[in-house]
Amino acid sequence: MTQLATFIGRAATLGLLLAGLAVPAAHAQTDLLGQLETETKKDAPATQVVDATFKSTRLINGHTVETPGEGTLVFLFSHNFGTVNEGFSSLFGFDNAKVRIALEYGISDRLEVGLGRSSLDKTVDGFLKYRALRQSTGLHAMPVSVTLFTSAAITTDSYRTDAFDRTLGLRTAYTYQALIARKFSPELSLQLVPTFIHRNLVQREGENNDVVALGAGGRYKLTKRFSVNAEYHYLLSKFTAVHQSNSVGLGVDIETGGHIFQLHVSNSQGMIEKQFIAETAKTFLSGNLYYGFIVSRNFTVKQRHRK
Amino acid sequence: MTGFLRSVGRQRYWLLGLLLWLGGLAGPLGARAQAKYMTKTGVISFFSASIMEDIEARNNKVAAVLDLSTGQLAFAVPIREFQFKRTLMQEHFNENYMESEKYPKATFTGQVVNAAQVLKLLPTASQNVEVEGQMTLHGVSHKVAVSGTLQQRDGQLIVFAYFNIAPADYAIDIPLLVREHIAKSVSVRVNLTCDAVTPNVVSQP
Numbered sequence: 468m469t470q471l472a473t474f475i476g477r478a479a480t481l482g483l484l485l486a487g488l489a490v491p492a493a494h495a496q497t498d499l500l501g502q503l504e505t506e507t508k509k510d511a512p513a514t515q516v517v518d519a520t521f522k523s524t525r526l527i528n529g530h531t532v533e534t535p536g537e538g539t540l541v542f543l544f545s546h547n548f549g550t551v552n553e554g555f556s557s558l559f560g561f562d563n564a565k566v567r568i569a570l571e572y573g574i575s576d577r578l579e580v581g582l583g584r585s586s587l588d589k590t591v592d593g594f595l596k597y598r599a600l601r602q603s604t605g606l607h608a609m610p611v612s613v614t615l616f617t618s619a620a621i622t623t624d625s626y627r628t629d630a631f632d633r634t635l636g637l638r639t640a641y642t643y644q645a646l647i648a649r650k651f652s653p654e655l656s657l658q659l660v661p662t663f664i665h666r667n668l669v670q671r672e673g674e675n676n677d678v679v680a681l682g683a684g685g686r687y688k689l690t691k692r693f694s695v696n697a698e699y700h701y702l703l704s705k706f707t708a709v710h711q712s713n714s715v716g717l718g719v720d721i722e723t724g725g726h727i728f729q730l731h732v733s734n735s736q737g738m739i740e741k742q743f744i745a746e747t748a749k750t751f752l753s754g755n756l757y758y759g760f761i762v763s764r765n766f767t768v769k770q771r772h773r774k
Numbered sequence: 775m776t777g778f779l780r781s782v783g784r785q786r787y788w789l790l791g792l793l794l795w796l797g798g799l800a801g802p803l804g805a806r807a808q809a810k811y812m813t814k815t816g817v818i819s820f821f822s823a824s825i826m827e828d829i830e831a832r833n834n835k836v837a838a839v840l841d842l843s844t845g846q847l848a849f850a851v852p853i854r855e856f857q858f859k860r861t862l863m864q865e866h867f868n869e870n871y872m873e874s875e876k877y878p879k880a881t882f883t884g885q886v887v888n889a890a891q892v893l894k895l896l897p898t899a900s901q902n903v904e905v906e907g908q909m910t911l912h913g914v915s916h917k918v919a920v921s922g923t924l925q926q927r928d929g930q931l932i933v934f935a936y937f938n939i940a941p942a943d944y945a946i947d948i949p950l951l952v953r954e955h956i957a958k959s960v961s962v963r964v965n966l967t968c969d970a971v972t973p974n975v976v977s978q979p
Contacts, residue, residue, distance in 0.1 A: 499841065499847065499848035500850065500881060500883050503837050503838070503850045506839075507837045515854070518868070519869045539860070539861055539862065692949065723951045767861075770859040771858075
């Protein structure tokens with residue numbers, strides 16, 4: 468049997484040799500490429516990570532599954548103006564702008580740290596983001612990307628007229644999110660964001676310290692550098708759902724090389740999770756709309772090791 | 775050849791061999807030596823120099839096959855394997871410029887000009903060669919001529935080439951805002967070390 472196998476092997480090799488000679492010259496080039504194709508197909512990486520699910524680390528106000536790559540520092544300048552219906556006296560919201568400046572840094576291709584400061588309630592926030600799963604195709608295909616997010620926000624306002632003893636603990640609120648996204652096509656990406664927020668201090672009768680919400684959002688790329696985005700956070704906690712409103716945002720991403728401009732309208736003025744998810748005052752349809760933008764600029768602090 | 779043939783399941787290898795053998799019988803029984811050289815770990819790097827910034831990337835997963843008996847060659851370059859030092863550049867390269875999802879590979883098929891003469895001298899000394907062929911990049915094909923060198927060393931074939939590509943020729947759109955950042959003409963460097971594809975090693979029991 469072994470002898471037969473060896474014979475066939477030899478014959479096959481000879482056949483291969485002769486076949487190479489038999490092919491007419493005109494077809495040889497495409498043959499070479501075909502041979503190359505079959506060769507590389509065999510060695511092709513078993514799994515291919517799907518990247519650029521979103522252009523930015525933000526969708527509207529909320530985060531996306533994206534993190535800056537290793538060694539990349541992102542400077543984010545977010546700006547939410549007052550509501551348009553404030554009228555001409557405040558130049559349609561221009562006078563009552565809230566800003567947040569933030570720095571985000573990619574420690575690795577998966578882990579990101581961030582620090583921001585919002586003028587709304589003079590809030591300082593720090594966060595960690597970790598890409599737990601990455602959407603991929605191939606042998607070990609993964610249908611979605613999952614990024615875990617946690618943040619702590621501390622209000623540093625003076626609260627002079629307040630009856631509470633504003634200790635550091637009472638000033639703090641925590642957010643935990645699992646960002647689950649899938650890039651369905653180069654144009655369409657959708658995201659689900661289950662959120663849990665815990666405030667150490669709540670001031671109203673019957674209000675729970677915890678807020679649970681389910682966010683959903685997505686983007687659709689109209690051109691290579693322009694997309695429309697939407698985001699919605701549905702409040703599941705009863706008290707909050709009754710007394711606050713679900714945050715809704717509509718916006719666009721415009722990419723210009725190293726910058727990304729994001730313009731949006733939303734019924735939330737806050738730019739961090741505990742504010743825009745748990746503290747949005749009026750509904751989107753009430754017309755109480757804040758328009759705003761985020762400008763982000765990436766800097767390469769540390770050049771990446773090549774694989 | 776030993777490597778890749780061994781990696782194929784034995785049965786499939788027989789079947790493939792048998793099919794090719796039957797095909798081979800139909801053709802003329804020439805006595806020319808088969809001299810194919812191949813690599814799957816060739817290196818292609820490119821460099822774009824402009825007033826604003828320098829961009830460079832490197833790909834070491836380039837597949838190429840050269841047939842020294844005919845002077846024909848083929849390249850397949852997986853676009854996603856280009857590694858940049860800046861993650862954002864790499865993302866933009868794949869997403870905005872090369873559209874790697876749509877066009878995952880760049881290919882080149884060509885023919886060494888004056889092959890018979892050049893290849894006769896190759897075993898004795900490194901040869902400067904001119905290659906003419908078809909380059910396909912970003913879904914656009916162009917006839918190009920590239921010059922390079924071939925060298926045979928320790929049973930391997932060393933290939934080197936250096937040429938320029940204009941992104942505009944291959945419908946790679948560069949927006950006005952970053953036009954100063956990306957060179958009109960990007961220089962490309964090819965460096966391959968190909969191993970001989972020799973069937974006689976396989977035939978030994």
